[in-house]
Amino acid sequence: MVAAARLAAAVLVFACATPRPGAGQSEGTGHIKTSSGAAFILRHNDSLPATAGDVVYESDGLKTGADGHLGVTLKDDTRLSLDPNTEVQLHSFVYAPAERRFGFVLKVVRGVVAYVSGRIAQFAPDAIHLETPDGILGIRGTRLVIRVQP
Amino acid sequence: MTRFFVLAFSLGLASACTCHPVVTPPPEPGAFIMLFPDPDAAIVSQVSVSTPSGTVQLANEYAFTTLTPNRSPSPVKIMNGADADRTFQSVLAGLPPKPLHFSLYFELGSDELTSQSRTELADVLRTVRDRAAPFVMVVGHTDTVGAPASNYELGLRRAKIVRDLLVGAGLDASAIEATSHGEGNLLVPTPDDTAEPRNRRVEIVIQ
Numbered sequence: 001m002v003a004a005a006r007l008a009a010a011v012l013v014f015a016c017a018t019p020r021p022g023a024g025q026s027e028g029t030g031h032i033k034t035s036s037g038a039a040f041i042l043r044h045n046d047s048l049p050a051t052a053g054d055v056v057y058e059s060d061g062l063k064t065g066a067d068g069h070l071g072v073t074l075k076d077d078t079r080l081s082l083d084p085n086t087e088v089q090l091h092s093f094v095y096a097p098a099e100r101r102f103g104f105v106l107k108v109v110r111g112v113v114a115y116v117s118g119r120i121a122q123f124a125p126d127a128i129h130l131e132t133p134d135g136i137l138g139i140r141g142t143r144l145v146i147r148v149q150p
Numbered sequence: 151m152t153r154f155f156v157l158a159f160s161l162g163l164a165s166a167c168t169c170h171p172v173v174t175p176p177p178e179p180g181a182f183i184m185l186f187p188d189p190d191a192a193i194v195s196q197v198s199v200s201t202p203s204g205t206v207q208l209a210n211e212y213a214f215t216t217l218t219p220n221r222s223p224s225p226v227k228i229m230n231g232a233d234a235d236r237t238f239q240s241v242l243a244g245l246p247p248k249p250l251h252f253s254l255y256f257e258l259g260s261d262e263l264t265s266q267s268r269t270e271l272a273d274v275l276r277t278v279r280d281r282a283a284p285f286v287m288v289v290g291h292t293d294t295v296g297a298p299a300s301n302y303e304l305g306l307r308r309a310k311i312v313r314d315l316l317v318g319a320g321l322d323a324s325a326i327e328a329t330s331h332g333e334g335n336l337l338v339p340t341p342d343d344t345a346e347p348r349n350r351r352v353e354i355v356i357q
Contacts, residue, residue, distance in 0.1 A: 031285045031357065033246035052283040053325070071246040073357045075287065081244035098331045108181075114241040116188065116248075132181040134217040140196035143188035144208075145238045148181045 028055035029093040030074035037084070038065025056090070063087040064111070078104065078118030086111025094127075095120060107131040110150045117141040184214035184234060190248055199223045249357040250277055253337075254312065256350040259295060261307040264347075274312075275319045277356050284321065285357045288312045290330040293349035294342045298333055305330030312352050 032041070032054040039050045042061030048054075050062070050070055062070055062082060070082040076095040082088065087109040094103035102124035106115075108131070120128055121141045130137040132148050183199055185208040197208045199215050204222030206215050212234045215223040235242070252274050254267040263271065278284050290305030290312075309328035317323050338348045 031283065033283050033357075034244065053285075069240075069244050071244050073246045073249060073285070077249040077355065077357065079245050079248075081241050081246075083241040083244070098335055112238070112241045114186075114238065114245055116245060118249075132183075132217060133179075134181055134219050134221075135199055135201040135223060137183060138198040138200070140194065140198075141188070142191040142195045143186040144195075144197055145184050145186060145241060146181060147183075149179050 028075075029058045029060070029090065029095075030056045030072055030078070032056060032070065033073050034069065034071035036069045037067035039063070039068040039070045039082075040065075042087075042089075058090060058093045061087060061089045061109075074104075074118060076102075076104075076118035076120045078120065079114075079116040080106075081114040083112035086113060088113060091131075097123060102127040104128045105131065108146050108148045109133070110148050112145065112147045114143070114145050115139075116143045178218065180216055180218040182214060182216050183208065184229065184238070185209070185211060186234070186238075186242065187211040187231075246357075247281065249355055252277075252354040252356070253351045254354065255347060256308055256352075258293075258345055258347075258350065259304070261304070261311050263311075271312075271315065274354055274356070275316070278316060278319070278321055281356065284325055286316060286321065286326045287355045287357075288316075288326065288328045289335075289353045290328070290332075291335055291337070291349060291351050291353065292333045293346040294333045294336070294340055294344050296333075296343075302330050302332035302334075305332045308350075308352050312354065 032050045032052055035050045035052055040047045040063045041050045041054060041056065042063055056072060062072065064070055064082050064084050064086045066084055068084050072080045074093060089107045089109060091105040091107060092103050094101050102120045104120050104127060117139055121139055125140050128139045130139060132146060133150055185195055185197055188195060199206050199208065201217060201223055206223040206226050208215060208226060210228060212229045212231050213226050214229055215226050217223055254270060255264045256262060257264060278286060288309045290309035292301040292304050309330055313326045313328040316326055336349050337351065338346050340346050
């Protein structure tokens with residue numbers, strides 16, 4: 001019993017110590033493709049001006065001001081567009097087709113967002129959740145607009 | 151329903167008149183979700199919208215529902231397509247261009263492109279040059295001839311050859327990611343130790 005528990009503990013430690021499959025392969029979750037006006041990446045309580053080519057990471061937010069627009073493409077080919085006065089929060093993004101691991105959770109906090117689904121919607125549609133303050137969207141694809149007034 | 155047509159109409163006017171970039175506030179807090187046509191779609195478009203008290207399915211072009219706090223989603227309605235396109239013209243136009251995918255093929259056990267793929271490389275280079283802020287992902291693959299570990303290395307060599315060609319053509323090295331799946335992701339399923347030209351490839355995604 002004790003031996004079994006030790007073995008289980010050892011296996012657990014090994015599992016935790018093993019690098020996540022695919023970790024280090026992919027830097028970031030996607031990229032800013034277009035940015036105009038007041039447009040920002042929200043990262044660790046900072047608000048960084050967003051420029052075309054910038055890397056977007058899992059758990060980043062995106063925010064536009066009164067004259068701001070943002071266009072973003074994520075690694076699975078998901079595309080997002082933000083109109084002015086819009087904020088979204090990327091809660092999770094996992095795209096590891098070689099390991100069959102997928103996940104995408106995006107919250108629209110306020111404003112107007114256009115979304116075109118990417119390959120996660122083809123491989124694992126149940127792994128996608130778009131959230132608004134009052135409800136959750138499950139996505140089989142492909143192109144939609146979400147408008148949120150908080 | 152009338153309320154949302156009025157809302158759509160007023161938004162349409164606001165976006166048409168750029169001298170007044172004032173977005174008309176909707177009458178009350180909540181969310182509006184609409185499915186749009188997608189000419190590129192390889193799968194049937196469908197969205198389920200759920201609150202704690204109910205779920206509706208959007209399965210048609212320009213179908214929409216609205217969410218208000220502590221209520222079920224409103225019954226699905228269809229908006230006139232021209233009105234919907236005009237209302238959300240700005241946000242739809244802001245979507246980045248559709249990513250494009252290419253496959254290039256290699257000689258047996260080699261990091262040498264087939265002659266046909268050398269020709270197709272020109273299309274890849276042109277596509278990358280035509281994009282603003284391009285980002286390219288290159289994944290190398292092999293057939294099942296040889297050991298998995300050496301095939302991982304071969305796949306990586308193939309990916310890096312293509313990466314180096316793109317960098318040589320002027321693409322910033324930080325805008326390319328080269329990885330390998332070795333023999334782990336066959337395009338054409340085969341038994342082990344099977345030479346299959348269609349599996350000896352790099353898949354290129356240009357975003």
